Amino acid sequence: xxxxxxxxxxxxxxxxxxxxxxxxxxxxxxxxxxxxxxxxxxxxxxxxxxxxxxxxxxxxxxxxxxxxxxxxxxxxxxxxxxxxxxxxxxxxxxxxxxxxxxxxxxxxxxxxxxxxxxxxxxxxxxxxxxxxxxxxx
Numbered sequence: 001x002x003x004x005x006x007x008x009x010x011x012x013x014x015x016x017x018x019x020x021x022x023x024x025x026x027x028x029x030x031x032x033x034x035x036x037x038x039x040x041x042x043x044x045x046x047x048x049x050x051x052x053x054x055x056x057x058x059x060x061x062x063x064x065x066x067x068x069x070x071x072x073x074x075x076x077x078x079x080x081x082x083x084x085x086x087x088x089x090x091x092x093x094x095x096x097x098x099x100x101x102x103x104x105x106x107x108x109x110x111x112x113x114x115x116x117x118x119x120x121x122x123x124x125x126x127x128x129x130x131x132x133x134x135x136x137x
Contacts, residue, residue, distance in 0.1 A: 015041065019114050026109050036061070040136055041111070043126065045118030062135050066097075073097055099134040106133035 020037065024030050031037040040058050047057040073096055077089050084092070095101075106112070112127035115136060126132045 015114055015116065019110075023109060023111070023114060038116075040065075041114050042116045043118065043121060043132060043135075045121035045126070046116040049118040058136060065137070070097055099130050102134035102137040103130035106137050111136045 015038065020034070024037070039056050040061050042055060042057045044057045044059060047054045070093065073093055074089070077084070077092060081089065081092070111133055115127060115132065117126045117132075121132070
């Protein structure tokens with residue numbers, strides 16, 4: 001039996017609208033499609049607990065976001081450091097694009113307050129786990 005995967009719009013009521021508004025203000029960006037913002041906040045554990053009515057979690061967005069972030073940072077570094085070798089650029093990029101830096105940014109944005117987590121992940125401190133926070137970025 002194939003599971004249906006739903007868009008997260010029905011879950012909006014579970015995230016405080018004021019929290020989403022403050023998050024968008026901190027980002028300096030207002031989402032045209034609030035479902036994308038919400039999907040970025042849905043951890044796999046939350047989706048898995050939904051049974052046959054799973055909602056889309058953030059893993060596909062994480063894949064796309066990681067690629068976009070690496071491309072953007074690479075482009076900036078390529079132009080800012082014209083004499084750096086490929087190896088030097090790669091090392092520098094890895095200092096910028098990593099779990100530690102992304103989780104710090106997520107903490108500054110208070111993303112942990114908005115993440116939709118499964119009960120088990122919630123109980124094990126998922127809101128403050130660097131890996132969970134970085135994945136939401």
